[in-house]
Amino acid sequence: MENRCAPEPRHHSTTRKRKTIDTGDDRDPLSGSTVAQVGEFSVIARSLAGRVQSRNTVLGPGDDAAVVSAPDGRMVVTTDMLVQGRHFRLDWSDPEDVGRKAVAQNGADIAAMGARCTGFLVAIGCPSETPVEVTDALSEGLWREAVRAGASIVGGDLVMTDSLVISITALGDLEGRGPVLRSGARSGDVVAVAGKLGWSAAGLDLLLAGRSGYSALVAAHRVPTPDYEQGIVAARSGATSLTDVSDGLVADLGHIAQASSVTIDLDSGSFDIADEIASAALDLDVSPLSWILGGGEDHAFAGTFPSDDVVPEGWSVVGRVSANGGDAVTVDGREFSGHAGWSSFQA
Structure with a gap:
């Protein structure tokens, strides 16, 4: 689980709300109570x-x-x-x-x-x-x-x-299907993703930097919106392994690589960089790929499929399972040098 929040200010009140909740009674007798x-x-x-x-x-x-x-x-x-x-x-x-x-x-x-x-x-x-x-x-x-x-x-x-x-x-x-495990990836499989990548990480960095004007990215950090149906779609399409991107794409695919004893190679040129991500990256002077590859909490989905032909609609091929006997994730054939993802006990 991605969680790189800076400590919350001690003086902050937990009563702040951007939305109002309708309790069904404008004269709620418990309003203001603890x-x-x-x-x-x-x-x-x-x-x-x-x-x-x-x-x-x-x-x-x-x-x-x-x-x-x-x-x-x-x-x-x-x-x-x-x-x-x-x-x-x-x-x-x-x-x-x-x-x-x-x-x-x-x-x-x-x-x-x-x-x-x-x-x-x-x-x-x-x-x-x-x-x-x-x-x-x-x-x-x-x-x-x-x-x-x-x-x-x-x-x-x-x-x-x-x-x-x-x-x-x-x-x-499971509706009668077998579970799609991390351990099922095989050499020759293609790697595909569904959902937005890097939006939550970008939103977090914008909040940390005090930037305004990026409401979609900040909203993505506050509330991830996974397309739950895509996991079922992938299973029905014959996905050999599957994970949600909670800690970061490289980190979460690393779990698949390790469980399956394979090497996964990602093609950095295969990722579509949204205008919002590109603009924020330019503003903060960071590489947008650092968010896409290393940022978590979007809860998009990543998995492997036997071939391009069975990758379902809504999924994009971003890499390949290159060899058995490994347990690594590479980018363009090289070890990824950036932030690979979240660890719960890091500072």
Whole structure:
């Protein structure tokens, strides 16, 4: 998971929002209250009010555990966590953005297995003085992205912590297909990508530099918008390996290269550089390829296919699997010298 945020200013208030959340009552008696004043179960009830569970939910929130259907007989499961000041800053992103981002990065992992999202479990930790408007907005974002992924939130937990923490567990269904693993790439395969690359990294660098005027790039950093269907499209088209680009293209393809014991070579000339990326790169005096190859959190998809002929519409060929017995990613036949991607414990 890409998370190169600078520390959040200590003086910042978590009440800042760019959007307003309609609670259904302009005279909400709990407006201005904190989570401690409202109480755990009331906060949870607010997050569920008016929500509709997806068709995969047999039993939703309200009991000791949820029940989610698994038509395939197997369940794809993944989990991830976001911590305030490390993975997001509330002076850059409002709580609704954070909620959407938390679900998106987990839903993309489900799609990268060739599966369809069926449900999300959400555990939230927050300080007792957190305004209830913040948890309302966070819930709005969580639900909004869960529905966009074709699923719903089926349960979770709320506890007191020193800073805002969101932990997501995502569930998925393979619909009768085998999972598309990182270990399936073979010599002679082509490498293809689907989705935007480098936009989130560019947006982050623009925020760090204090630049304005690049709303699309900054929005891409605040809220990734993976096309969940592309993972299923790739699986149906015979993808031999698949991953979402969370840490950076070179880094994530490196996981495939290592798991498959192959060498992957990328063609730097095959990447389309959007005008927005080119303009921002010129402004910050950086190479746009540094964002495309080394930037993460776009949650685009990268995978390998047996030939160009089976690469589905919406995917672009950007390289080839050049040899068995390796475990490296090269660019134009040479070792990549730039920032290859995120590591969770780097400074």
